[in-house]
Amino acid sequence: MKDSRNSLVTAPYLLWSVGFIIIPLIMIIYYAFTGPDGSFTTRNVGDIIYFVNMKALMLSIALSLVSTCMCLLIAYPLALVLTQVVEKNSSLMALIFILPMWMNSLLRTFAWQNILERKGVLNGILVFLGLQPFYIINKPPAIILGMVYDFLPFMVLPIYNSVSEIDKDLINAARDLGAGSFQTLYRVIWPLSLPGVISGITMVFVPSLTTFVISDILGGGKILLIGNIIEQLFTQDSDWNAGAGLSVILMIFIVISMIITAKYDREDG
Amino acid sequence: MKKTVGRLYLTLVLIFLYAPIATLMVLSFNSSKSRAHWGGFTFEWYLGLISNEEIMDAFRTTLILAFLSAFIATVLGTAACTGMQFMRRRYRSIIMGITNIPMLNADIVTGVSLMLLFIAARVSMGFTTVLLSHITFNIPYVILSVMPRYRELNKSTYEAALDLGAGPVYAFFKVVLPDLMGAVLSGFLMSFTMSLDDFIITHFTQGPGFDTLSTKIYSEVKKGINPEIYALSTIMFLAVLILLFFVNYRPHLDKENVKK
Numbered sequence: 001m002k003d004s005r006n007s008l009v010t011a012p013y014l015l016w017s018v019g020f021i022i023i024p025l026i027m028i029i030y031y032a033f034t035g036p037d038g039s040f041t042t043r044n045v046g047d048i049i050y051f052v053n054m055k056a057l058m059l060s061i062a063l064s065l066v067s068t069c070m071c072l073l074i075a076y077p078l079a080l081v082l083t084q085v086v087e088k089n090s091s092l093m094a095l096i097f098i099l100p101m102w103m104n105s106l107l108r109t110f111a112w113q114n115i116l117e118r119k120g121v122l123n124g125i126l127v128f129l130g131l132q133p134f135y136i137i138n139k140p141p142a143i144i145l146g147m148v149y150d151f152l153p154f155m156v157l158p159i160y161n162s163v164s165e166i167d168k169d170l171i172n173a174a175r176d177l178g179a180g181s182f183q184t185l186y187r188v189i190w191p192l193s194l195p196g197v198i199s200g201i202t203m204v205f206v207p208s209l210t211t212f213v214i215s216d217i218l219g220g221g222k223i224l225l226i227g228n229i230i231e232q233l234f235t236q237d238s239d240w241n242a243g244a245g246l247s248v249i250l251m252i253f254i255v256i257s258m259i260i261t262a263k264y265d266r267e268d269g
Numbered sequence: 270m271k272k273t274v275g276r277l278y279l280t281l282v283l284i285f286l287y288a289p290i291a292t293l294m295v296l297s298f299n300s301s302k303s304r305a306h307w308g309g310f311t312f313e314w315y316l317g318l319i320s321n322e323e324i325m326d327a328f329r330t331t332l333i334l335a336f337l338s339a340f341i342a343t344v345l346g347t348a349a350c351t352g353m354q355f356m357r358r359r360y361r362s363i364i365m366g367i368t369n370i371p372m373l374n375a376d377i378v379t380g381v382s383l384m385l386l387f388i389a390a391r392v393s394m395g396f397t398t399v400l401l402s403h404i405t406f407n408i409p410y411v412i413l414s415v416m417p418r419y420r421e422l423n424k425s426t427y428e429a430a431l432d433l434g435a436g437p438v439y440a441f442f443k444v445v446l447p448d449l450m451g452a453v454l455s456g457f458l459m460s461f462t463m464s465l466d467d468f469i470i471t472h473f474t475q476g477p478g479f480d481t482l483s484t485k486i487y488s489e490v491k492k493g494i495n496p497e498i499y500a501l502s503t504i505m506f507l508a509v510l511i512l513l514f515f516v517n518y519r520p521h522l523d524k525e526n527v528k529k
Contacts, residue, residue: 006437010352010364013345013408017367020405024382025370031385078282081275096283101466102509103290103502106486110494111289114296121292149285202373210375213468217490227377234381234473244385247378254375 028251031244044245053229053246060225061253063140064208067147068155071204072197074148075155079196080189082156083164093160097153109146109217116142116218138220146214147204154203162196163189198261206254226250290506297499314500321497327480328501330396331465334481338403339460345404346411347453350419351441365416368409379406380473387474394476402474403467407460414456418449 035041047053086092100108115121116137123133136142166189174184212227219225226246233243297315301308318324353361371379383402384394392398422445430440446453468483475484486498 007352007355009348010356013349013352013412014364016345016405016408017364020383020386020401021367021370024379024386027385027389028378028382074282077278081279084272084275085279096286098462099506099509099513100286100290101462103293103506104482104486105466106468106483106490107293107494107498107502108289110486110490111292111296114292115288149289152282152286206373206375210377212377213487221491230377230381231472234384240385240388243381247381250375251378254373254378258373 028244028247031241032248033245034241036241044241045248047242047245048249052224053226056224056229057226057249059140059223060209060227063144063147063225064205067144067151067208068201068205070144070148071152071155072201075152075159075200076193076197078156079159079163079193080185082160093157097157100153105150106213106217109150109214112142112146112149112218113137116145137218138222140219140223142218143215143223143225146218147208147211150211150214151204151207154207155200158196158199158203159193160196162193166192202257202261205257209253209257210250293499294503294506297496297503299496302493302496314496315504318497318500321495323480324482324485324495324497324501327482327485330479331481331483334396334400334403335461335464338400338407338464339457342404342407342460343411343453343457346408346456347415347449349408350412350415351445353416354419365412368412371406372409372413376406376467376469377473380470383470384473394474395479398474398476399471399479399481402470403464406467406470407464410459410463411453411456414459415449415452418452422448 032044033040033042035043048057082093113120117123118133118135118137120137123135126133136145170188170192171184174188179187210227212225212231215223215225215228226249230243230246230250233239233246237243298310298312299307300311300313349364353364356364380402383398383405387394387398426444426448427440430444431437435443466483467481468487471481471484472487475481480488482498482501486494489495489498
């Protein structure tokens with residue numbers, strides 16, 4: 001382990017990551033703070049104060065917060081169930097959460113259109129059962145559903161990993177010392193699973209905040225999230241400076257959410 | 270009782286996860302092109318698929334892209350992990366920090382940043398730019414899969430090989446790599462899957478006339494998706510399901526051999 005020449009095999013990746021990770025990020029910042037003629041400006045980043053942009057950003061934040069909370073509410077009990085039902089490292093986990101990815105995610109999101117439509121599958125079943133049909137397609141709840149659907153695995157897997165790593169003796173000890181199920185969950189399992197919860201929150205919040213695909217497919221093209229605005233600036237308007245400006249705003253939010261989660265991670269982990 | 274509630278909950282979530290997949294499978298047999306109503310059972314879309322050059326082209330591109338990007342990412346990523354074993358801790362954590370950037374960053378930001386890079390470098394967008402981008406987001410999956418395995422690895426076997434006169438390269442391929450193979454393979458498979466399913470980064474780094482299945486589907490979402498795409502997706506999904514089923518049964522034999 002002393003031969004430092006051996007570490008040279010990392011060099012190709014190091015060059016790669018500088019060329020395709022670091023430099024591109026610097027490019028965004030460069031474009032964000034320059035005008036079309038290359039002179040310095042803060043106008044692109046300042047564009048966020050326009051009503052349309054601000055409204056899209058606020059809607060994105062609201063929807064991604066709601067969908068992150070819902071993912072957590074669904075995923076946590078699920079992870080607890082999975083640790084009891086599924087053997088450790090069993091490929092059943094892969095079967096449940098990786099397999100769906102082999103059906104294209106755009107198609108799967110698109111399939112929700114069929115399910116949620118006015119005369120879709122779900123309303124068909126509801127009417128058949130004599131219940132009230134409901135109409136959420138092309139409205140924000142449909143987008144939330146799409147987010148929860150697409151990103152739920154990213155919440156379940158880290159929580160499952162951290163829960164399944166908890167020493168069974170700790171849980172038994174808590175029980176022996178007189179803790180009930182709820183107390184064991186709240187005082188022992190929850191604190192120990194917190195690193196998984198936090199990494200799950202980041203893994204769901206960031207893609208929900210920045211998506212443009214889900215809002216495109218389930219929002220009927222009428223609901224604009226901040227991701228949609230950036231996407232249009234780049235692909236339709238070819239206004240790279242303005243697009244980069246709003247991307248920098250997005251990056252600020254991503255970094256803030258990472259800092260918050262990293263802080264929690266240190267305090268409790 | 271508690272176990273029943275648990276299983277019921279698991280079933281409900283599974284229904285939620287698989288409902289869209291079931292819907293698409295049903296639609297692939299629907300003879301009515303409008304997806305709103307059921308027009309009867311048909312194999313039409315499966316037969317039409319074979320002669321649909323556009324879809325088959327996109328399918329081929331998707332597979333080639335996924336294979337190449339996963340393979341190159343696996344080689345680069347495994348090499349990177351190997352080299353990092355010989356580094357000081359501080360440098361190693363800097364590299365791991367950089368590796369985390371594409372994982373934690375938003376796909377749209379990664380896609381846009383690569384697009385700006387290619388524009389600035391005046392590279393024309395097409396297969397090459399998409400391949401470079403896919404390799405970039407795949408390498409972290411390989412590294413995050415191989416690195417933990419290296420930590421568990423018994424380093425003395427490598428040193429023993431060196432003491433017995435093997436060169437470092439020979440020792441790596443003969444002693445270290447066989448132990449890493451599981452992690453390397455799962456990194457490859459993860460990369461392959463990610464590349465296959467990617468839309469956002471491809472969307473920003475593709476050029477005109479280039480299509481993967483994802484970009485093809487996206488361009489058809491508004492005007493209505495050709496049911497032949499449902500047929501193709503159903504075939505792909507079932508193929509993987511069957512593959513997983515077989516892979517699932519093999520480890521049982523392996524495990525018995527290992528547990529001596």
